[in-house]
Amino acid sequence: MGLYYIFTVDGDWDEYFYSKLSNSARQPDKKTLLAMIKREIRVVASINNRLLHFIHTSPVTPDFFLQPEFIFLWREIKARGGNVGIHCHTEDLFHEGRFSDLEKMKKSISSLTGSLVSKGINPISYRGGYMAFCEKSVPILEENGLLLDFSCDPGRYLRLKGELIADWRGAPETHYRMSYEDHRKPGNSKVIEIPLGKAGGGTLYIETTSLLSVWKAARALAKKVKEEKRDIIVSVLSHTYEFASFRKRLKITLALFICKKYGIFVSDEEALEIINQQKVQQ
Ligand SMILES: [Zn+2]
Secondary structure (H helix, E strand, C coil), X not given: CCEEEEXXXXXXXXXXXXXXXXXXXXXXXXXXXXXXXXXXXXXXXXXXXXXXXXXXXXXXXXXXXHCHHHHXXXXXXXXXXXEEEEEECCHHHEECCEECCHHHHXXXXXXXXXXXXHCCCCCCEEEEHHHCXXXXXXXXXXXXXXXXXXXXXXCCEXXXXXXXXXXXXXXXXXXXXXXXXXXXXXXXXXXXXXXXXXXXXXXXXXXXXXXXHHHHHHHHHHHHHHHHCCCEEEEEEEEHHHHHCHHHHHHHHHHHHHHHCCCEECCHHHHHXXXXXXXXXX
């Protein structure tokens, strides 16, 4: 019985979010991205290398992170005890909170997953860009062996360009087996949701909050473990672009240090083992 965290880093860069620019102006810079991901690898030495780096794919650049230099880094992350996951920025496919084009969504997930598997890298985790998700994704994740989803930010209700892309109102604050009918509810699919850590008025979304808030969340989650006498597994969230500055890396390092006082960082594969050993909330 304990508090477990998975440190997740979404592999995005600043220019991607300038959506008014042309696709060519939103491309990542290879040298910069390689340097920042290497910094991620260095920073996570303090948490026993338990990094879950989410590989970005989007219509802006579907295959950028499949270049040999990046594959080398994904292998290194795995060799050190971490893993990589699938991060699809398909927010433009949403209409009224659901995918308007399921085939494009399927292609986006299975093409990146298939390419990694063909290189001997087997991801088991998924996170939607902007935490976007709809229950139609659940069977797609199952088909691709992505048994853990990290898109849940409990309470999040996000509209982008007028479209609802993420609705996590009412979702549980600890891991649960997802329902096929409603991604915010426990059910009987094969996919386990691991939400972003939020409790006690704090959050583990490092760059949007203060270290005090990280401390509040970690302390409240540890208290919950004791009171409810069960394991709690949540994610701690950051982004690759945050690793550009020394000040931000220092904040991430301190946030991880605070979290460590109350729980243990594990890889996604270790989390799955823990979940398989316990009775998941039905
Ligand atoms: Zn993202």
